[in-house]
Amino acid sequence: MADPSPTVARAGFPVSRQVLADHVYEALLEWLMDGRLEPGAAVSIDGMARELDVSPTPVREALARLEHTGMVRRVALKGYRVAPVFTREDFAELMEARLSIEPVNARLACSRMTPDGLDALKQAVEDLKTAPRGGTFAEYRGYLEADERFHQLIAAQANNQFLLAAYNTLGGQIQRFRLFGGVGITDAEQAIAEHQAVLDAMTSGDPEKAAAMMVDHVEKVRGRAMADAPSD
Amino acid sequence: MADPSPTVARAGFPVSRQVLADHVYEALLEWLMDGRLEPGAAVSIDGMARELDVSPTPVREALARLEHTGMVRRVALKGYRVAPVFTREDFAELMEARLSIEPVNARLACSRMTPDGLDALKQAVEDLKTAPRGGTFAEYRGYLEADERFHQLIAAQANNQFLLAAYNTLGGQIQRFRLFGGVGITDAEQAIAEHQAVLDAMTSGDPEKAAAMMVDHVEKVRGRAMADAPSD
DNA sequence: GCGCGTGCGTTCCTATAGGATTTGTGGCAT
DNA sequence: ATGCCACAAATCCTATAGGAACGCACGCGC
Incomplete structure (x- = not known):
């Protein structure tokens, strides 16, 4: 892992810290919003984990939250896809x-x-x-x-x-x-x-x-x- | 598990199967609606996993989805709690x-x-x-x-x-x-x-x-x- | 040529282990 | 008695491993 100190805890930020799933959520949201993830594209859990250099667990959690926003859709045992373009x-x-x-x-x-x-x-x-x-x-x-x-x-x-x-x-x-x-x-x-x-x-x-x-x-x-x- | 054959595929239901996280989600939703989980109560991930006899992973995914409905609230590193009673x-x-x-x-x-x-x-x-x-x-x-x-x-x-x-x-x-x-x-x-x-x-x-x-x-x-x- | 079964790689899904953090408790100094 | 620190248990969080399902390509039989 690139960063060996997981708890950076920058001075002045003692409360409301973020965990990995939050960062993943924000990263995915940003990618969805700026077009890096195009409508219809598959969002592989393992793939995103590799891309973000984390384990699949926080990615799974982030995607579960994103599903409820309508940005991505899930099919059981098949995975997540970016929601299709608007008709x-x-x-x-x-x-x-x-x-x-x-x-x-x-x-x-x-x-x-x-x-x-x-x-x-x-x-x-x-x-x-x-x-x-x-x-x-x-x-x-x-x-x-x-x-x-x-x-x-x-x-x-x-x-x-x-x-x-x-x-x-x-x-x-x-x-x-x-x-x-x-x-x-x-x-x-x-x-x-x-x-x-x-x-x-x-x-x-x-x-x-x-x-x-x-x-x-x-x-x-x-x-x-x-x-x-x-x-x- | 009671049912040792996961792919029973009952006639007429070949598609849209459910995974454990879905069952956990529904169980928690039911408990929230029944009042079995009272407002303000802690919803421990490990605890719910023990209760439902599954691992914490699907429980975590189910709770991540539930958070977005407003039924439970999450604080990083502290866990989930049932949303407080309405004022x-x-x-x-x-x-x-x-x-x-x-x-x-x-x-x-x-x-x-x-x-x-x-x-x-x-x-x-x-x-x-x-x-x-x-x-x-x-x-x-x-x-x-x-x-x-x-x-x-x-x-x-x-x-x-x-x-x-x-x-x-x-x-x-x-x-x-x-x-x-x-x-x-x-x-x-x-x-x-x-x-x-x-x-x-x-x-x-x-x-x-x-x-x-x-x-x-x-x-x-x-x-x-x-x-x-x-x-x- | 066309349909179908088979094998393989990829991905999802779940369980488990261990490090990190919070919380509650007890003892100690003031 | 009060405040503070250390310690311990519970919990959260992340990583990892392995089983299960899916998708695809290949090859066989018709």
Whole structure:
């Protein structure tokens, strides 16, 4: 093993330490999100263990957790595979689910917004505006991250653990679709304006308007994506 | 093990076999739902392995999956514990989340209802009416099961994998609360009437009314529970 | 040529062993 | 009596080994 000292325990991190399965989980999640693991690809337990230089046991545990997020699927005695690409129907269902949850999150978040939360939201929109959005993944990665962060912050500010959990499950799928939907970033200006509209409603403290702006945003995202990607 | 022939492959069930971790998962889920594992109790990996007469490995995998459902919580290097009892705030959040998702499910289910689905719903309401509802868990278990089944069927009929997944996460928590909310079944007549109202709207094919009746039901459930259980 | 059984490598699945960590207990000094 | 340290048991965590199942290629018979 490369590192003979398993318990590094860097000074200042006495609590909430991480075990190997956590690192494996994060590594796999990152690989799923940045396209290193493509949809449909097999995720071999032993293979990942070799790749990450750990034993299969923590890999198995990490995959068991990932399965429940919908990122990978398991077939008994056959192993795990990365979830297949979204069909048009899958995407429509995902947007339908977003339309059920995100406006509610926006309304609640607006009512319960903290000053720090609002600052974080403003920062996310600012990052959206300044993020580079070139043609390669590395170039628009920051943009995607800011987009996801914006929605995630709203879900968190709604201050409801169940809605947050529900959104987080969707959020992973949304992020994965953004990556494999395959159209890069073609709608940045419009998307930024829609995000700004949601933020403005939040700033002015108008929950109903925040919800309405979120509905508007998600519907327009759906419209643009359905027009852009007639793949299926 | 009782069955020495692992690949019995009973006629009609050639596919989708189960491995030990699946059985462990189901056993733990059942114990969590029965109340055999009480909130706050430690769920020792080795202990459960001894209890179920398997090795710790499949237990670890089952618990990793369960963690994502919110039924158990994990602390690194300390182990798993059954999620604590709901506080009043937790319950309010759960109902808020239900109000966001279930009416949408009801609306969509009404639009997309199949004849078989409607029959299953009618059966669930019928079971609610006829189920015994005595004082012990064994006596009102059938009632709880029919209640959960009614909502689960609606979520399934909404025909949206993401909304279904979101509901299922909530559904487990709802069921767990019903058990540990601690007030038994005191509102059967009213609850049955509310379920019937949802079913009637579904039968008549009125999606908006179905959604409205669902809102009404969940709000009344919240009201009754908040009045019954001023525990916190 | 085509279907089918056989053999082999890969992978999954489970059990087991041992190191690392936490927790509870008892003794000691203050 | 209180606080602190050492020790021990229980538990978690990781690695490893071996049995079982799967997938694939090869070869045989029709």
